[in-house]
Amino acid sequence: MKTGVSYLAFCLAVAVASTMLLEEAVLTHAVTCNPSALSPCAAALLSPAPPSTTCCARLREQRPCLCGYYRNPSLKKYLSGNGSRKIAAACGITITC
Known part of the structure; x- marks a missing residue:
């Protein structure tokens, strides 16, 4: 019985470690x-129009680059x-450089 519990704990540990590694790869x-x-x-920058969802998505994507820009x-x-x-505020993004 003790061997079965140890094997289960090992499998669980491997599953958790694998999940963490996969998440890290995505991050x-x-x-x-x-x-x-x-x-x-550009449209939101040049007019009172709110930013589009595409604008916000690109801004989030480029966030690591903003300080360089x-x-x-x-x-x-x-x-x-x-x-x-x-x-940035409308997209819910805080920029600190």
């Missing part, structure tokens, strides 16, 4: 930083204005 998905991926946000002098003007803060 470490590399993001390709491409500022043009944020083009769906902010450091780029040619892109900083788009990220430092009230419009970009409005879009």
Whole structure:
């Protein structure tokens, strides 16, 4: 009986470890930083229209890149204005660089 319990505990531990490794693989998905991926946000940046779901999805996808974009002098003007803060807030994204 003790061997059966040990085997079950081992199988459970392997299953948990496998699940954790698979989740880690998904979480470490590399993001390709491409500022043009944020083009769906242009309409919301240039008008009072709320950001589209595509804009919010792209913003979330590009989130690891945003601080790099902010450091780029040619892109900083788009990220430092009230419009970009409005879009981030509407998408539920906090940007801290």
